[in-house]
Amino acid sequence: MEWKKGLSIMSPAELRLSIRRKDRGIVTTTGLANGFQQANVVILPRFLADDFQVFCSLNPAALPLLYRSGPGETACPPLASSADIRTDVPQYCVFENGRLLNTVPSLQGFGADSRDAPRQPGAADSGVVRSGEQGICWSDMVCFYLGCSFGFEGQLRDAGVPVRNVEQGTNVSMYRTTVPCVPVGVFHGPLVVTMRPVPADMLTTAAHITHLNPQAHGAPVHIGDPALLGIHDLSRPDYGDPVECPAGDVPVFWACGVTAIEAVRNSKAPLAFSHSPGSMFLTDVPDSLLPASQLSPLCLLVCQDPLLYSLASQRAVGTIRQLERVIGEDPGNRGIRALFVEDELVRSCLALSHSTSVAITTGFPTHFMHSPPDETDGPPGALAMATMLLALGKQVTMVTDRRALQMNQDLVEEAVRTGVLKASIPLVTYEDSGPDSALHFLCHEGDPRKPRFDHLVAIERSGRAADGNYYNMRGVNIKHLVDPVDDLFVAAMDLPGITTIGIGDGGNELGMGKIKEKVMSLMPNGSLIACDVAADYAITAGVSNWGGYAVACGLYLLSTCPSHQRYLRRGTQPATSPVQLDHLVACLPSVDKEEALLSTLVRLGVRSGMTGNLAMEVDSLTFHPTHSDLISRLLALTLDSAPSGMP
Incomplete structure (x- = not known):
């Protein structure tokens, strides 16, 4: 050489x-020719x-x-x-x-016309094109x-x-x-x-x-x-x-x-x-380099199996990190900040941006003495994520308990009728009917090479504790009201290509097993209630719905991030049109949409998580001003940061 x-x-x-x-x-x-194109x-x-x-x-x-x-x-x-x-x-x-x-x-x-071409000194006579x-x-x-x-x-x-x-x-x-x-x-x-x-x-x-x-x-x-x-x-x-x-x-x-x-x-x-x-x-x-800017990309790990990194601009990642800090606020003084893991939101959003088919599950039957026993935290955040995922062209399925199937069907139908949800979502149930039930649910014909879903997302979903039971924050066992959806997350651990995300606000939610040690040592009744089932990513929020809102906002930011969209499209497809961007803006969570959805839940008899009140509140916090103000802040951060156009 x-x-x-x-x-x-x-x-x-x-x-x-x-x-x-x-x-x-x-x-x-x-x-050769270093420094030149x-x-x-x-x-x-x-x-x-x-x-x-x-x-x-x-x-x-x-x-x-x-x-x-x-x-x-x-x-x-x-x-x-x-x-x-x-x-x-x-x-x-x-x-x-x-x-x-x-x-x-x-x-x-x-x-x-080659006779007119000048001969160069030393040019080879053999192999030229004649x-x-x-x-x-x-x-x-x-x-x-x-x-x-x-x-x-x-x-x-x-x-x-x-x-x-x-x-x-x-x-x-x-x-x-x-x-x-x-x-x-x-x-x-x-x-x-x-x-x-x-x-x-x-x-x-x-x-x-x-x-x-x-x-x-x-x-x-x-x-x-x-x-x-x-x-x-x-x-x-x-x-x-x-x-x-x-x-x-x-x-x-x-x-x-x-x-x-x-x-x-x-x-x-x-x-x-x-x-x-x-x-x-x-x-x-x-070589002429563009000036460095907030559009320059950061590289983050998304998945280990198969190995996948993703790119997004410093601006988009920085804004999603701001969203993560906002949803980590704890107006109920429940000690949620102690469970925080940095960048779980941005990595979750990147993973979902790469997704094709997503299954979302929610439902925490904490009010075991009422019918329905569910709380108002969870479904609004789930539908906020589903709305944005559908707008981005992803397939979305909702997994629900059998006992809550009709209630969730009514909720989805009302959300579509009022325009909160742009399209209906298939609702399915899961039951343990044998050792391969989870595999057959997740994969066509039970073949690990043919997954139905590449992502599972649980938001405010009751999670199984180490003793096999399910507990609310007061330590009451509610296992009789919960279908074993946790089995799907456990099975996904051994299935390449399926990423799992858990969103919670107390540590007893499905997926929070990733931060189990923190929950056990820092949360009330933690050693009893801590979920034992981990997700790849665990998003903690002051209220779980806020985590769902932040995921929807993060997905929107990635959809308007030139660095990420170029990477997602492999640099080969046309940019998102202004009409598509307007549609995505309409699919973001808003105060009016979330208020309408909460009103529907109350009409269906769903109660506030901590107080049991049949009222416009979530986890004892009234919609106005607490939730409405937080939604407005998330929306303002998102829209102020997103660029006006695409490459």
Whole structure:
């Protein structure tokens, strides 16, 4: 590799001349021209050029367009001086009707007008393209220069992030994914990604640095398990070379310009050229970083099995953390703050943002002497989450006790009739009918590979204690009123791909087993009532409904966060429209909607949790001013923080 060490200090112009002369045997340009942008190259007949430009604009993470040439133009003045695209790439691919015909070191002999092209000193005579019988000549061709991730490798190293492919002296690994690009005309195909292993404690740094360089593909589009992209063997890349992933590193995937090559193949263009993967055009354009801002992303762990990290802007994460602090207030002086675990709300919201199908359960029959025995805390928060999840296109199911099925059906129907809920929600019950009941409930045909739900959420749901009973805060056993929905959370622990969330305000709620030790030592009757069943995330709030409201607000913030939406869409789908954003705003919790919902609960005979009053209160706190003021504060925080538009 000594020759490459010498090349690494050369300017882009010197390197282009070296490539043009073919006297250094440069095949891959990784590690070269540090501090300057590199470019993927696609050359197409002019009749396809407009569609391809639109294809780039709709898949901007993979195909950041640096320059589009005029027909027959060989130079690219905005990107490089004294350049000739026919000779200044180490290796080219030649495609005919979508098939790769050959890889060649030069395009100088191409086309009927090639006799007019100047010969370069040392240009190879073998392997040049000598075609023209296709009826297309160079003057018919348009060249597209697209940003390349090699352009940010130097910036990563400067920030202390190791670039393993450069360290290992290999081309970067590139993989086809199962993520489809947005099609335009004849151009379609899968997103192609590059993979670079990054130490787990440097993921935010890597995301931040690359986010600031959108012309080099920007921030990652996936961090974690490659199978979530449809990649099943990292040791067998579709393009480039395998890159070893050291212990402690996490696979990080960036959108890749080779996506264009896949689209060219699928277009069946009569004739097309591209760079050979890893062999880029070196520009004279310095790496230019955007200024750091509150839109720069943070990287947070969402799930361990399968491994998944997510990105969201500093602004969105900061606001969700503010929401978390607000719902942690304790006007009832119950000692809830002692149970707080930082960032459970933001991680829960990120997890739900990645979800497809969510099951929500609620119901705490604390008033065992009344019918119904349920309390007003829980259902409003559950419906607030369900409303926002439905608006985001998720499937939502409500899991309820058999004894409460009719009451919940009445509540949902009234919520739909009054517009509190935009659409009805399926209601189901669960009962233990054998050792595999939970597995069959959660998975189609009891097959762990076919989960019905990827998320389970419990809000103010009575949770099973260590002795197998269910207790209210006074230590009264209410097991006879509770179906064993806890079994679903226990089974989910062993099912990859199902994330669980618990929301509570006392420690005896389903999912609060994650903070069991705190509950036992800090809460009244804690050693008796503490829930023994843990969730992946445990959100504590002064009132559980507030946790549901905060989740709905957090999901809205993520839906308006450019960094998160780009990551969620893998940089391939169009942005959310203003009409969709208006719909999401209408789905946020509001004072009027929550007051109407509480009024319906009271009419159905549901009582306040602590007092048993059949009145407009939750956990002894009257709706006005306590709950109404808190809802207004959550809403103001959310709407003041969200950007006015999307990318």
